[in-house]
Amino acid sequence: MGQIEWAMWANEQALAAGLSESGGLRLGLEGTRHLERVLVCLLEYPRSKRKKGSTMERCGQKYLTAVVKLFGPLTRNYYIRAVLHAALAVPAGFLLSTILGTVCLGIASGIYLLAAVRGEEWRPIEQKPRERPQMGGTIKPPPSNPPPRPPPDARKKQPEVGG
Numbered sequence: 001m002g003q004i005e006w007a008m009w010a011n012e013q014a015l016a017a018g019l020s021e022s023g024g025l026r027l028g029l030e031g032t033r034h035l036e037r038v039l040v041c042l043l044e045y046p047r048s049k050r051k052k053g054s055t056m057e058r059c060g061q062k063y064l065t066a067v068v069k070l071f072g073p074l075t076r077n078y079y080i081r082a083v084l085h086a087a088l089a090v091p092a093g094f095l096l097s098t099i100l101g102t103v104c105l106g107i108a109s110g111i112y113l114l115a116a117v118r119g120e121e122w123r124p125i126e127q128k129p130r131e132r133p134q135m136g137g138t139i140k141p142p143p144s145n146p147p148p149r150p151p152p153d154a155r156k157k158q159p160e161v162g163g
Contacts, residue, residue: 010111021101078116085109
């Protein structure tokens with residue numbers, strides 16, 4: 001059995017935390033807290049590429065991947081993400097409407113720390129250029145001659161036998 005990729009779990013957990021706290025902040029609480037939750041959602045929306053197997057890319061992820069790649073080691077390193085999420089979770093713990101998101105963000109911070117200790121880091125999902133099918137491989141070129149036809153008298157309609 002393969003090793004667990006902890007960063008995938010932390011990514012889902014942190015995204016859920018950002019979304020749940022954004023919902024709690026719609027109640028009219030601090031505007032700066034809303035900005036921090038949007039930051040968490042933007043940071044966590046692009047998934048990392050898995051070491052083995054295929055990775056399902058989220059809808060529209062390629063646009064945010066470019067932004068996350070722009071910040072380089074600050075967003076790629078899971079130690080930094082763990083500290084960032086832990087720091088964002090502390091002040092939100094004092095508001096009742098954001099307590100669920102705070103707990104999720106604290107759990108995500110711990111999982112990111114575990115992923116960092118195990119040597120994982122964020123890698124972008126690169127789109128592979130689509131290769132055109134090679135002629136002569138499995139796809140055969142279309143025929144250059146028409147299909148063979150029976151002689152003209154064999155093509156005439158045969159009279160039905162029977163009554």
